[in-house]
Amino acid sequence: MNIEVPLSGGDVTEGVVRVGDTVRRPFRPHTPAVHGLLRHLERVGFDGAPRVLGVDERGREILSWMPGNVPHRPLPRYAVTDEALRGVAALLRGYHDAVGSYEPPPDAPWDSAASNLDGPPELIGHCDVTPDNVVFSGGKPYALIDFDLARPTTRLYDVVTTLRHWAPIADPVDRDALLYGADVGKRIRVFCDAYGLDRDSRRDLLPAARLRFERSYQAMRLRAEQVGGGWARIWHGGAGPRIRRAQDWLERNWDELEAAL
Numbered sequence: 001m002n003i004e005v006p007l008s009g010g011d012v013t014e015g016v017v018r019v020g021d022t023v024r025r026p027f028r029p030h031t032p033a034v035h036g037l038l039r040h041l042e043r044v045g046f047d048g049a050p051r052v053l054g055v056d057e058r059g060r061e062i063l064s065w066m067p068g069n070v071p072h073r074p075l076p077r078y079a080v081t082d083e084a085l086r087g088v089a090a091l092l093r094g095y096h097d098a099v100g101s102y103e104p105p106p107d108a109p110w111d112s113a114a115s116n117l118d119g120p121p122e123l124i125g126h127c128d129v130t131p132d133n134v135v136f137s138g139g140k141p142y143a144l145i146d147f148d149l150a151r152p153t154t155r156l157y158d159v160v161t162t163l164r165h166w167a168p169i170a171d172p173v174d175r176d177a178l179l180y181g182a183d184v185g186k187r188i189r190v191f192c193d194a195y196g197l198d199r200d201s202r203r204d205l206l207p208a209a210r211l212r213f214e215r216s217y218q219a220m221r222l223r224a225e226q227v228g229g230g231w232a233r234i235w236h237g238g239a240g241p242r243i244r245r246a247q248d249w250l251e252r253n254w255d256e257l258e259a260a261l
């Protein structure tokens, strides 16, 4: 039983396949760093991430398959509820608590072409908690997958990045249909409450989002140019103007969002 089922949902990495209860993904320069991280999560008993099972005969990484549903776009109703949002916040908090004790090797080859916030790193963030990268079971989010962008960062950066996709901090024209009219301020608060974000971090959240948008615009442009592949596809599919619209939307709605926090 060696049937390979292509998994194209995430549209960044080519050649991701399911084989039985495993996932095979191309081995890349940052893969050893990610494996160190996943092994730490296993050691401390964090169940919300795949296990590293090794490398196959074709040199691909082998990860455990996380059973359940991944909400690909267009987002299904179960993925846009306040309950789902609370679940994602709790999952991210659980991940942060589990990863907090991880001391990676100083030369771990994280994929670091990406944007970051100012300030000293606090932990290894997931840095890409999109709906594509969260697995639900019984209607509840229970696992993070796709740690390709994991790297040293701050808790707040990971929170802001997650909110970018899940609140979402986006112009209504770029949102999923079910979130077109969402009360984003309220959803940000629901998320922060479930995560347990402290007062200071809440105050810093919108400025962090502002900085992140600018950094990720530059980082995505660079990735499209230098890495190509899925990144170039996303960029030429309009990622740049989408970030610009999100920036404008954030500035226009700043006071209302701040009041909701």
Ligand SMILES: Nc1ncnc2c1ncn2[C@@H]1O[C@H](COP(=O)(O)OP(=O)(O)O)[C@@H](O)[C@H]1O
Binding pocket: 007, 008, 009, 010, 011, 012, 013, 014, 016, 023, 050, 063, 064, 065, 066, 067, 070, 132, 133, 135, 145, 146, 148
């Ligand atoms: N370990 C896993 N368990 C369950 N589903 C997975 C797993 N790994 C990948 N998938 C599915 O395959 C899709 C693409 O894989 P992903 O690792 O996110 O690659 P990409 O870099 O393309 O986003 C995911 O959105 C998810 O639907």
Ligand SMILES: [Mg+2]
Binding pocket: 010, 011, 132, 133, 145, 146
């Ligand atoms: Mg993915």
